[in-house]
Amino acid sequence: MSVLAACSGGEEKTGMRVLCAGSLMMPFNEIEAAFEAQHPDIDVLVEGHGSIQVIRHVTELHEESDVMVVADYSLIPMMMYNTEIPETGESYTDWYITFATNSLGIAYTPSSRYAGEINGDNWHEILSRPDIKLGMADPRLDACGYRALMLLSLAETYYRDDSLFEGVLGTFNPAIELVPQGTATRITVPEIIHPESEKIVLRGSSIRMLALLESGDIDYAFEYRSVSEQHNLEFVGLPPEIDLGSVEYTGGYGNATVLLDFHRFSSVRPEFIGQPIIYGVTMPRNAPHPEKAVEFIQFLFGPESRRIFDENCQALLDPIRADNLPQVPQELAPLLQ
Amino acid sequence: MKQDTGRNRRAIWGLVIGIVLIAGAAALYAVSASGDDDITWDVTLVGRNNEELVLSYKEIRDLPATKSRGGFFTTVGVVNGPFDVEGVRLTELCDLVGGVTSGDVVSVCATDGYSMVFDYKQLNGDIETYDAVTLHEVPHEKQLEVLLIYKQDGKTLTDEYGRPLRVAAVADADLLTEGHNWVKWVDRIEVIKLD
Numbered sequence: 001m002s003v004l005a006a007c008s009g010g011e012e013k014t015g016m017r018v019l020c021a022g023s024l025m026m027p028f029n030e031i032e033a034a035f036e037a038q039h040p041d042i043d044v045l046v047e048g049h050g051s052i053q054v055i056r057h058v059t060e061l062h063e064e065s066d067v068m069v070v071a072d073y074s075l076i077p078m079m080m081y082n083t084e085i086p087e088t089g090e091s092y093t094d095w096y097i098t099f100a101t102n103s104l105g106i107a108y109t110p111s112s113r114y115a116g117e118i119n120g121d122n123w124h125e126i127l128s129r130p131d132i133k134l135g136m137a138d139p140r141l142d143a144c145g146y147r148a149l150m151l152l153s154l155a156e157t158y159y160r161d162d163s164l165f166e167g168v169l170g171t172f173n174p175a176i177e178l179v180p181q182g183t184a185t186r187i188t189v190p191e192i193i194h195p196e197s198e199k200i201v202l203r204g205s206s207i208r209m210l211a212l213l214e215s216g217d218i219d220y221a222f223e224y225r226s227v228s229e230q231h232n233l234e235f236v237g238l239p240p241e242i243d244l245g246s247v248e249y250t251g252g253y254g255n256a257t258v259l260l261d262f263h264r265f266s267s268v269r270p271e272f273i274g275q276p277i278i279y280g281v282t283m284p285r286n287a288p289h290p291e292k293a294v295e296f297i298q299f300l301f302g303p304e305s306r307r308i309f310d311e312n313c314q315a316l317l318d319p320i321r322a323d324n325l326p327q328v329p330q331e332l333a334p335l336l337q
Numbered sequence: 338m339k340q341d342t343g344r345n346r347r348a349i350w351g352l353v354i355g356i357v358l359i360a361g362a363a364a365l366y367a368v369s370a371s372g373d374d375d376i377t378w379d380v381t382l383v384g385r386n387n388e389e390l391v392l393s394y395k396e397i398r399d400l401p402a403t404k405s406r407g408g409f410f411t412t413v414g415v416v417n418g419p420f421d422v423e424g425v426r427l428t429e430l431c432d433l434v435g436g437v438t439s440g441d442v443v444s445v446c447a448t449d450g451y452s453m454v455f456d457y458k459q460l461n462g463d464i465e466t467y468d469a470v471t472l473h474e475v476p477h478e479k480q481l482e483v484l485l486i487y488k489q490d491g492k493t494l495t496d497e498y499g500r501p502l503r504v505a506a507v508a509d510a511d512l513l514t515e516g517h518n519w520v521k522w523v524d525r526i527e528v529i530k531l532d
Contacts, residue, residue: 022413048413060449140454141517142412174531191529192442192456203465204515205412211473266450 013043016292017064019054020046021071021279022207023102026230027305027312028069034308035299042292050205051143052268055079058284059092060267065284066293072143073098073280077323079267085286093282095327097336099301099320100279100309103245104144104151106236107223109213115234118220123236124155127220128167133199135213135221137206139189140262143272144206146189147244148222150256150274153178153185154242157255170197184255191262224277229313244277245315278317283329294329301335373398373493376501380485383527384434385441392433394501398487400425405482407466407507409516414472419511424486427504428460430526437528445504446525453504453520454529455483466512477508485523499523 020028025048032044049057051070057063059079070076073096080092106123108115118126127134137145152165161167165178174190193202201218203209209221210231225245228235240246244253253274260270281300283293299305301320309316319337322328328336378394403426408418427445431437439457446452462481465474486505487493494500499521506514 025413048411048415050412053412056449056451191444191454192531194456204517207412207414208515211471215473217474262454264452266452 011041013041014289014292015043015045016066016289016296018044018046018067018069018296019057019065020048020067020069021051021054022048022205023071023224023227024048024069024100024279024314027308027314030308030312031300031305034304035296038299039292039295044296050141051075052079052265056265056267059083062086064286064288066287066289067281067283067296069279069281071102071277071279073278073323074275076280076282080282080284083267085284088286090285092284092286095322095324096280096282097297097320097322097328097332098278098280099317101245101247101315101317102224102226102277102279103237103240103243103315104147104222104277105225105228105238105243106220107209107213107228107233108220108236109216109234111216112213112219112234114219118236120236120238123238124159124161124164124168128164130197130199132220133201133218134168135201135203135209135218137209137222138193138202138204139258140191140193140260140264142205144222144224145202146187146258146260146272147274147277149176149187149189149258150253150272151222151238151242151244153187153256154253154274155238156185158239158241169200170195172196181257184257187256187258189258189260189262226312226314244274247276247278250276290329294331297332298335301332376493378501378524380430380502380523381525382430382434383525384431385437385528385530386435388434390434392430394487397425397430397485397502400429403482403484405484405505405507405509407505407510408469408513409506409519410467410472410513411516416469416472416513417516418513419469420489420505421491422484422486422505422507423488424484424502424505427455427483427485427526430485431460431528434528441528441530444525444527444529445520445523446527447499447520447522448524449522451520453518455518459483459506462508464506464514464518466508466510466514469511469513472513475512477510477512479509481506481508481514483518485526 028046032046054070058065076096113132114126136148139145156162156164173194177188179186212218256274258272287293322336376394379391382390404423406421410416443455460483466477468475484505502523504520506518
């Protein structure tokens with residue numbers, strides 16, 4: 001699917017498709033415009049999806065893409081390294097670059113109940129109150145949802161309070177089970193999720209929480225820091241030991257695992273081990289415009305994109321690193337460690 | 338006068354035959370243009386007691402149809418529709434293999450390995466609906482239906498929209514539901530008894 005689009009002068013532009021994680025849409029829309037201003041012959045088509053869907057569009061729906069960016073870098077080796085392109089028998093890719101990060105916290109508005117009280121120390125006590133409405137993404141459908149479960153499990157250990165998880169979320173029927181496994185905890189999520197408390201509001205994606213917060217239908221929601229700040233919401237940052245935002249705490253995050261009874265994608269084993277939220281980028285081997293894709297990734301790591309990410313409160317990794325460096329296009333190697 | 342009457346009868350018969358031929362040709366053209374006649378597709382229904390029934394696309398088309406209207410949006414808010422849709426209620430398909438109760442869930446699976454689970458309340462309309470412009474949640478006034486659809490805006494589905502059968506969660510209004518419910522390329526519907 002090589003896309004040609006007519007530009008205003010009547011010349012044809014090369015259409016380059018970039019599939020990216022939904023939480024990056026705001027900065028990527030600006031990066032698209034900035035890149036096109038420097039490359040008037042290219043029409044960048046940015047398309048946002050959940051990260052698993054970003055990869056499935058290429059590996060299972062067999063659509064062409066030039067650049068792929070996901071909110072969980074580990075999906076790239078899991079879903080692409082050993083998956084063959086039907087026409088050639090080669091793997092879809094064998095490298096990725098990690099370049100950005102995020103953290104999970106509590107988004108709210110000045111009108112939220114107890115907005116004047118909540119902070120990074122008492123958040124779990126406020127969220128345990130029965131008269132607040134708490135929103136979260138459905139953990140069966142959205143990474144933000146299962147990451148919120150990990151966060152609460154890690155918080156039980158951090159605050160030495162083994163009733164914290166149930167205190168905040170209440171009970172479910174069927175139950176979400178927390179099973180201790182040595183120092184770790186496995187959280188088992190059933191096929192359907194019915195909160196028994198009316199204070200919990202579940203939706204299919206974390207983005208849906210934004211409108212519910214604005215309308216006052218919920219008081220608080222688990223949300224990514226970048227998304228919360230991009231939408232001018234108040235945000236309670238949480239200790240790095242539990243917010244899934246620090247590489248230094250990778251080992252500790254691994255103490256929370258979520259196992260879904262609901263098997264949404266046959267190609268993805270529904271077991272997720274806690275790890276820092278790190279974004280990864282790659283190019284599929286069958287990208288229609290590999291040279292342009294390399295230029296786009298160079299631009300992504302350049303000063304103009306850094307400014308855009310910074311203005312959109314999207315944290316970047318420094319240095320950026322590659323997996324399987326010898327396979328990375330050589331033009332990108334000087335930018336990597 | 339007799340000759341005139343005979344001529345008139347022949348003319349009338351000629352006209353009738355002509356109309357019949359034209360109508361027949363038009364009907365054939367309509368079936369062909371709808372893209373229906375070349376669809377070979379089966380859906381396996383599995384009941385809570387593992388009773389299995391395989392229905393062809395044509396057999397599903399022959400079941401009582403429900404018409405409604407609605408659309409969906411993706412994770413990042415890309416709106417699709419609203420559309421006029423036509424299909425069969427998921428609950429009515431489940432009835433063919435023993436029905437679905439409040440203690441069951443229904444798993445809808447697709448050829449691309451995607452699946453979605455609906456509980457009893459959702460199958461009977463308990464799904465949030467959203468304004469098609471603002472994407473804010475708004476209540477639905479009419480009954481929300483979860484359908485297995487084969488027509489969208491009067492035409493068979495295109496591959497992009499899940500040809501030939503996909504799920505639609507619609508409330509007969511210009512309202513949207515979340516896109517993860519709209520499973521494309523459905524080939525299996527299974528009633529699962531919760532433990």
